[in-house]
Amino acid sequence: MTLGNWFALLVALVVAAEVVRALRHRALRQERWRRFFRLRTTSWGLGILTFLVLVALAAPLLAPFDPNRQLDIVHLTNRPPSWTFLLGTDPLSRDVWSRLVYGTRVSLGIGALGALVAVALGTLVGALAGYYRRWIDAVLMRGVDVGLALPRIFVLLMAVALWDGLPFAALVVAIGLTSWFGTSRLVRAEVLSLRQRDFVVAARALGAGSSRVIVRHVLPNAAAPIIVSAALGVGNVLLLEAALSFLGIGVPPPDASWGNMIADGMPSIYTAPWSTFFPGLAISLVVMSLNGAADGVRDALDPREAP
Amino acid sequence: MTGGVWLLRRLVASVAIVFAVITFIFILIHLAPGKPCSENLDPRVCTLLTRQFGLDQPIAVQYWRYLVELAHGNLGMSFSLRRPVWDALVETVPFTLQLAGAALVFDFLLGLGLGIYQAARVNRLPDLVLGNATLFIYSLPTFWLAPILLLVFGEKLGWFPVGGASDPIFCPQVDSLYCVADRLWHLVLPATTLGVVGAAGTARFQRAAMLEVASQDYVRTARAKGVPERQIVLRHQLRNALLSFITRFGLAFPFLLTGAVLVETIFAWPGMGRLAFDAILTRDYPVVTASALIASTVVVAGNLLADILLGFADPRLRVHAAADADVVTA
Numbered sequence: 106m107t108l109g110n111w112f113a114l115l116v117a118l119v120v121a122a123e124v125v126r127a128l129r130h131r132a133l134r135q136e137r138w139r140r141f142f143r144l145r146t147t148s149w150g151l152g153i154l155t156f157l158v159l160v161a162l163a164a165p166l167l168a169p170f171d172p173n174r175q176l177d178i179v180h181l182t183n184r185p186p187s188w189t190f191l192l193g194t195d196p197l198s199r200d201v202w203s204r205l206v207y208g209t210r211v212s213l214g215i216g217a218l219g220a221l222v223a224v225a226l227g228t229l230v231g232a233l234a235g236y237y238r239r240w241i242d243a244v245l246m247r248g249v250d251v252g253l254a255l256p257r258i259f260v261l262l263m264a265v266a267l268w269d270g271l272p273f274a275a276l277v278v279a280i281g282l283t284s285w286f287g288t289s290r291l292v293r294a295e296v297l298s299l300r301q302r303d304f305v306v307a308a309r310a311l312g313a314g315s316s317r318v319i320v321r322h323v324l325p326n327a328a329a330p331i332i333v334s335a336a337l338g339v340g341n342v343l344l345l346e347a348a349l350s351f352l353g354i355g356v357p358p359p360d361a362s363w364g365n366m367i368a369d370g371m372p373s374i375y376t377a378p379w380s381t382f383f384p385g386l387a388i389s390l391v392v393m394s395l396n397g398a399a400d401g402v403r404d405a406l407d408p409r410e411a412p
Numbered sequence: 413m414t415g416g417v418w419l420l421r422r423l424v425a426s427v428a429i430v431f432a433v434i435t436f437i438f439i440l441i442h443l444a445p446g447k448p449c450s451e452n453l454d455p456r457v458c459t460l461l462t463r464q465f466g467l468d469q470p471i472a473v474q475y476w477r478y479l480v481e482l483a484h485g486n487l488g489m490s491f492s493l494r495r496p497v498w499d500a501l502v503e504t505v506p507f508t509l510q511l512a513g514a515a516l517v518f519d520f521l522l523g524l525g526l527g528i529y530q531a532a533r534v535n536r537l538p539d540l541v542l543g544n545a546t547l548f549i550y551s552l553p554t555f556w557l558a559p560i561l562l563l564v565f566g567e568k569l570g571w572f573p574v575g576g577a578s579d580p581i582f583c584p585q586v587d588s589l590y591c592v593a594d595r596l597w598h599l600v601l602p603a604t605t606l607g608v609v610g611a612a613g614t615a616r617f618q619r620a621a622m623l624e625v626a627s628q629d630y631v632r633t634a635r636a637k638g639v640p641e642r643q644i645v646l647r648h649q650l651r652n653a654l655l656s657f658i659t660r661f662g663l664a665f666p667f668l669l670t671g672a673v674l675v676e677t678i679f680a681w682p683g684m685g686r687l688a689f690d691a692i693l694t695r696d697y698p699v700v701t702a703s704a705l706i707a708s709t710v711v712v713a714g715n716l717l718a719d720i721l722l723g724f725a726d727p728r729l730r731v732h733a734a735a736d737a738d739v740v741t742a
Contacts, residue, residue: 146547250425251432256707258670260440262692263700267444344553348674351555352689367556374559375567385556392551 106169106191106202113166121156140405147401150394157391161209168203173359175199183377195366195380196373204361205383211362212343213391215277219342222281224288224335231292232319232327236300246293252286261345265354276355280342288334295327329406336399340392347388363388415723422719426712433708434701438478441697442471465491478701487705488698492691497702500687505706507577508683511606511676512668514599518607519664523614524657530615531622531653532645542615549612555674558605562678565601572601575680602679606671610664617660621653628652655726662718665711 125148132138142148160167169189181198184190192201234245264279265271271279299305300323308322324331343363349355350364358365363384370380462468466477481488487497526546530539566574577598578584583591625631626649634644673685680686684703691699 146544251429251436253666254429254433254708254711255436256433256669256704256711257666258673259688259692259700259704259707260437262673262689263437263440263444266692267441267695340551347553348555348670351674352677367553367559371559374563378560378563381556381559385553385560388553388556389548389551392553393548396547396551 106188110167110169113163117156117159117163117167121152121159124155125152138405141401143404144397144401146397147404150397150401153390153394154398157209157213157387160206161213164206164210168200168206170200170203172199172204172207172361183373183380185377186379192383193377193379195369196377197369201366201380201383204366205363205387208361208363208366208384209387211356211360212346212364212388215280215346215356215362216339216343216391218277219280219284219346220335220338222278223284223338223342224331225285226281227285227288227334228292228324228331230285231289232296232324234289235293235296236315236319236323242293245289249286249289252283255283257283257345258348261349262352262354265349273356276346276349280345284338284342284345288331288338291330291334292327295330296323299323299326329403332402332406333399336395336402340395343388343391419720422716426716429712430705430708434482434705435475437701437704438475439471441700442474461491465489487702490691490696490699492694492696493699497698500699501684501702501706504682504684504687507681508672508676508685510595510599511602511681511683512672514603515606515610515668515671516664518603519610519614520661522607523611524618526611526615527618528622528645528650530619531626531649534619534623534626539619543619546612546615549608550616552609554605554609554671555678557609558602558675558678561601561605573598577681602675602681605675605679606668609671610667613667614657614660618653618657621656622649625649625652655722658718658721658725661721662715665714669707669710 128151129142129148132142175198178198181194182196184194184198186193190200190202192205195201195204230245230249234242260283261279265276268275296319305318305322308318313321346355346362347364347367350362351368353365353368355364356362358369366384367381370377370382370384374381466474469477478488487501489495490497490500493500526542530542533539562574565571573579577595578591579594583594585591622645631644631648634648635641639648669685672683673689675681676683676686677689684706688700688703688707690696691703
């Protein structure tokens with residue numbers, strides 16, 4: 106770690122803390138958003154997420170070494186954490202900290218993209234089924250029943266293992282395509298109750314078309330379950346990607362993702378646990394932050410649970 | 413609609429879902445490029461094997477044959493194990509059941525207990541500490557927790573074995589009390605890995621369910637007429653909060669299945685998850701399809717069981733059960 110890296114790390118931490126403080130300060134003026142920050146875990150979660158997004162953006166400034174370079178395969182394998190190698194080196198003599206920093210880009214990127222695909226699909230299907238009812242509802246929901254019964258991990262393993270060298274983007278889409286079933290049920294249930302409400306009936310009576318009613322009137326009021334399942338979805342997708350990479354068929358080497366870093370460190374876990382420990386900790390932190398933030402959103406947007 | 417008709421309809425729907433899942437898996441497998449021969453195999457042998465297993469036929473013919481065999485209770489021959497798929501499953505499924513069963517018991521006992529305890533002390537110190545702890549544990553990846561537990565309790569402390577399901581020398585078969593104890597001893601770390609993450613989720617869920625019930629009128633009424641706090645929690649809150657817990661019980665199976673694949677691989681536990689994983693890597697189609705069949709059956713059966721239990725537990729649902737079944741499970 107050079108002095109510049111330390112400085113960049115410090116700046117990222119301070120900026121993240123300040124962003125959350127400022128958001129919180131502004132939120133305290135509004136009733137709804139005050140509830141968002143009611144739980145301390147929400148602030149912490151938001152802070153950690155902001156910090157990690159900054160890390161992903163500023164990866165070259167924070168990483169002292171090239172993440173994929175094998176520094177010295179003879180002398181520098183499995184070095185314990187030190188001032189030079191902040192989190193030690195892995196069995197291939199690569200710097201764990203640098204890989205962790207660059208892996209943030211891959212893991213967060215996959216999480217966000219996969220969740221985007223899943224939530225978009227889930228919202229679309231849920232809204233169509235809940236709004237139009239009749240046969241559209243029946244067909245779509247029977248499809249969702251099947252999707253929920255699919256052993257998702259098998260399907261993904263098969264998709265990746267059977268099509269050798271599946272491109273990175275396809276993996277993300279595949280994860281997204283198998284993750285939307287739960288969301289669609291939540292959205293459908295919400296839309297079912299919303300479509301009977303006076304303001305929706307009024308909009309229809311005024312002559313608004315179906316798509317306009319759905320997009321402008323129904324969906325904005327179904328925001329709570331959609332946002333919550335998006336936050337939880339990012340965590341789930343990230344975990345799935347990590348699990349696949351851990352099994353050796355996710356993000357291909359030498360690129361670092363937190364999942365394949367755990368896999369890379371596994372053979373020498375007894376002698377050099379740091380190369381497995383820190384990426385796993387990073388995954389846990391992100392998923393925890395997302396769960397905490399989701400709790401906050403649920404509190405803020407769900408009018409039924411106003412304590 | 414009476415209960416019998418409702419049950420029949422749900423059963424038919426469940427079978428249809430499983431059928432759709434197998435069809436999907438079958439198509440997915442056969443769309444994939446590549447053949448199930450290893451690369452250093454003589455191409456002529458490969459052609460012979462392909463013909464022998466009927467893989468040179470059109471996909472529709474293969475699918476039809478598979479269904480006919482399935483209807484006769486025949487799951488086919490495994491390519492890589494050179495034995496009937498049924499035998500391989502009979503050998504491995506009990507291990508997965510033991511692992512998932514132990515994890516489930518761990519999950520529910522600990523999770524329910526913590527959730528009820530937290531709700532009874534809501535927003536006080538124990539609740540806050542446990543709330544943060546469960547939030548963290550719930551977020552741990554099982555495939556990371558497993559190696560850490562192995563490292564600490566298996567390697568460093570030496571309390572538990574580092575892999576396998578039983579002692580290969582003294583207990584090749586579980587035929588004595590000592591061997592049952594040996595199995596349980598091997599079960600501790602894998603079941604804890606799966607159970608503790610699940611328990612944290614259950615605790616979070618149960619706490620929320622208890623608190624939702626706590627704001628209901630009948631709880632306030634009970635408190636107003638002087639029912640002891642303990643009885644309010646156990647008889648009024650818990651009874652009603654358990655209803656949503658039943659739904660969660662039905663949803664626990666997919667989590668256990670996914671976890672089993674990873675945990676079995678790490679702990680060298682000879683269960684179905686590992687069998688399926690190896691089968692996918694070696695393109696052992698019949699084993700993959702059969703595993704998917706079992707996995708989806710378990711998931712569907714779990715949902716069905718939860719709905720049936722819910723019907724018994726909640727009198728309000730009995731008449732309208734069929735109409736609202738989807739909404740309830742959502």
